Amino acid sequence: xxxxxxxxxxxxxxxxxxRYAFQNSGFYPEFYGGATVDPExxxxxxxxxxxxxxxxxxxxxxxxxxxxYGRFLCIPPSEVFRVHGTSGTTGRPTVFGxxxxxxxxxxxxxxxxxxxxxxxxxxxxxxxxxxxxxxxSWGALVGAERxxxxxxPFGSGAPGQTERAAEWCAMVKxxxxxxxxxxxxxxAETARQMGLDPLTDFGFRFMFFxxxxxxxxxxxxxxxxxxxxxxxVDQGSMxxxxxxxxxxxxxxxxxxxxxxxxxxxxxxxxxxSRRNLPLGAEGVPVYSHTERTSQPMIRYWSGDIAQWDLIDxxxxxxxxxxxxxxxxxxxxxxxxxxxNVFPSRIEDILRSMDVFGGEFRLLLERERxxxxxxxxxxxxxxxxxxxRESDPAALDRVQEEITAALRRALGVGVAVELKPxxxxxxxxxxxxxxxDHRTV
Ligand code: 8LE
Numbered sequence: 144x145x146x147x148x149x150x151x152x153x154x155x156x157x158x159x160x161x162r163y164a165f166q167n168s169g170f171y172p173e174f175y176g177g178a179t180v181d182p183e184x185x186x187x188x189x190x191x192x193x194x195x196x197x198x199x200x201x202x203x204x205x206x207x208x209x210x211x212y213g214r215f216l217c218i219p220p221s222e223v224f225r226v227h228g229t230s231g232t233t234g235r236p237t238v239f240g241x242x243x244x245x246x247x248x249x250x251x252x253x254x255x256x257x258x259x260x261x262x263x264x265x266x267x268x269x270x271x272x273x274x275x276x277x278x279x280s281w282g283a284l285v286g287a288e289r290x291x292x293x294x295x296p297f298g299s300g301a302p303g304q305t306e307r308a309a310e311w312c313a314m315v316k317x318x319x320x321x322x323x324x325x326x327x328x329x330x331a332e333t334a335r336q337m338g339l340d341p342l343t344d345f346g347f348r349f350m351f352f353x354x355x356x357x358x359x360x361x362x363x364x365x366x367x368x369x370x371x372x373x374x375x376v377d378q379g380s381m382x383x384x385x386x387x388x389x390x391x392x393x394x395x396x397x398x399x400x401x402x403x404x405x406x407x408x409x410x411x412x413x414x415x416s417r418r419n420l421p422l423g424a425e426g427v428p429v430y431s432h433t434e435r436t437s438q439p440m441i442r443y444w445s446g447d448i449a450q451w452d453l454i455d456x457x458x459x460x461x462x463x464x465x466x467x468x469x470x471x472x473x474x475x476x477x478x479x480x481x482x483n484v485f486p487s488r489i490e491d492i493l494r495s496m497d498v499f500g501g502e503f504r505l506l507l508e509r510e511r512x513x514x515x516x517x518x519x520x521x522x523x524x525x526x527x528x529x530x531r532e533s534d535p536a537a538l539d540r541v542q543e544e545i546t547a548a549l550r551r552a553l554g555v556g557v558a559v560e561l562k563p564x565x566x567x568x569x570x571x572x573x574x575x576x577x578x579d580h581r582t583v
Contacts, residue, residue: 146453146461150188153405156433158185161194164439169214170205171441191442192410192419196429198444202383203235211238215438218242223437227278229382239278239383242437246285252386252406253286259458260376261349261394262319264291269317271308271326272354273300273572278382279353283321286388292319299326299571309334316346324357324367324375325574331370332501332569347371353379353387355573356487359398359468362494377468380407383440384430390465395457399466402451408433409463410442411451414473422463425450427473446473448485477507477577479517482555486576489519492552498523498541500564502574509581518558521545525564 144152164171165182174197175182180190205213212220223240230236241249262268268287272280274296287294295317297308308330320327327350331341339345350373352358358367358377367375376392377400389407390400402409410419411426420426428449432439448471451463471485478484486505493499500522508516523541530537538561546559 144461149405149461153408153433154185154188154191156405157188157191157408157431160431160433160435160439161185161191161441163436164217164441167217168439169209173214174201191431194442196412196417196442196444197440199234199237199383199446202237206238207235212240212438213238215440216240217439218437225281227281227382227385228276230276236276237383239385240438241385245435245437248434249282249386250285250289252403253282253388254289256378256386256388256391256403256406257286257290257292257351259393259460260351260378260391261374262287262290262292262351266319266349267293267295267315267317268319268321269295269297269308269312271297271299271320271322271330274298275300277572278385278387279379280321282385282387283351283353287319287321305330305333305571306337309337309339312341312345312347313339318346319349319351320347320371320373321351321353323354323570323573324352324360324363325355325570326572327352327367327371328363328501329569329571331367341370342372345371347373349373349376351376351378351391353377356468356470356490358392359400359470360487360491360494361398362491364398366494379469380409380428380430381443381445383443384432389430390428390469392468393456393458393460396464399454399464399468401456401458401460401462401464404462406433407431411449412444414448420451422452423450428465428469445469447471448473448476477505477517478515479553479555479557480514482553484517484553484555484557488552489549490576492548493519493521493545496545496548498527498544500524500562500566502564502567502569503576504567505577507577507579507581515581516558518560519545519549520560520562520567522562522564522566527561528563 162183180193224243225241228238357363378388378391380387380390389403408431410429412429428445430443431441447469449465449469470487503521506518550556
């Protein structure tokens with residue numbers, strides 16, 4: 144559809160969604176108490192953009208006062224078909240109740256989007272993410288099921304499970320994989336240690352990821368594609384916003400994600416003024432359900448940083464695109480001597496270097512009255528350490544090379560510490576690479 148024509152269709156869906164939430168939830172009438180527009184009859188997308196923005200803090204507070212769902216629920220609790228939630232590692236967990244009709248619509252949306260990304264009914268999809276409260280794995284599963292693919296719900300997270308995953312990949316040869324980019328790399332490392340070659344012993348042709356940056360980090364994406372002989376598609380908004388695949392790449396996009404605006408409507412918003420930004424700008428994605436009847440989230444603040452634009456994609460979609468995916472969080476952007484530094488940029492540089500050992504950590508420190516200090520702790524291949532025995536300066540040269548590459552790419556100097564490959568823990572879920580020791 145042309146963007147204008149689609150805008151009309153989206154407005155009509157959003158108008159219905161906001162009116163529905165206003166009439167059927169206990170939360171939104173209160174939340175929209177001071178609204179400058181009529182939530183029961185929005186006349187334009189500009190009016191929609193005047194509704195207040197909802198944050199995770201709002202959800203937490205509401206759910207604490209009205210457990211377990213808060214007054215978001217627009218259906219009787221007995222009609223909740225699925226309870227999902229966030230893990231709560233950074234505060235009180237949030238709860239989402241999903242009705243049966245919504246679950247069906249989620250399956251339908253994910254099937255459509257996966258088809259657009261290249262999945263077909265003759266594929267076998269290995270879901271290699273934990274089956275728990277985390278809705279990533281379940282969302283991938285229902286979409287693949289609805290599309291008619293063969294599903295292989297392997298899961299992840301248990302001790303020894305990655306070794307078993309490697310054995311199963313070699314045995315049943317799934318053609319597609321869902322998980323996190325970190326997990327795909329961990330699976331490859333584990334397979335190699337077991338004497339398996341992910342390229343020749345496995346049968347992947349397609350991998351789709353969500354949950355963390357990686358699939359749109361050029362060097363990481365290339366590494367995964369070369370390691371498995373597959374192509375990679377980046378996906379993912381937020382668990383609360385399921386169908387979370389509404390941000391999705393396609394077969395043709397080398398980085399980034401199209402925004403399937405008719406399924407989940409996305410605005411890009413200035414982190415300070417909170418006003419809508421035009422195409423081409425960088426800001427925070429704010430998401431809205433357009434077809435939720437159980438627990439709709441409207442204008443939900445992601446806290447992520449991305450850039451959006453209209454691009455001419457060979458897939459023919461006219462949606463706006465997050466051109467470089469989601470590459471940072473508004474709140475963990477590191478400022479080193481006035482320069483914004485995103486961990487995903489550092490990842491891109493490190494992974495493009497031959498000596499890189501597979502993992503890294505970013506150590507943040509601050510002394511009283513001083514600026515933040517960033518140390519990049521990076522693994523380098525074991526060979527470099529062996530080489531040191533005959534050539535004591537080998538490590539220094541590697542350190543200088545990495546320091547220079549980072550300075551060139553980031554525009555500021557950062558300290559670099561080398562570690563032998565295998566030093567840092569691998570993850571079966573999302574990597575946590577920032578160690579924040581800023582106490583002052
Ligand atoms: C860069 C989307 C899902 C279900 O996989 C997920 O991870 O949801 P969750 O646990 O609510 O986490 C959402 C956050 O993960 C986002 O705000 C963003 O910071 C990060 N994230 C998710 N997908 C991506 C991502 N970051 N690229 C992605 N593709």
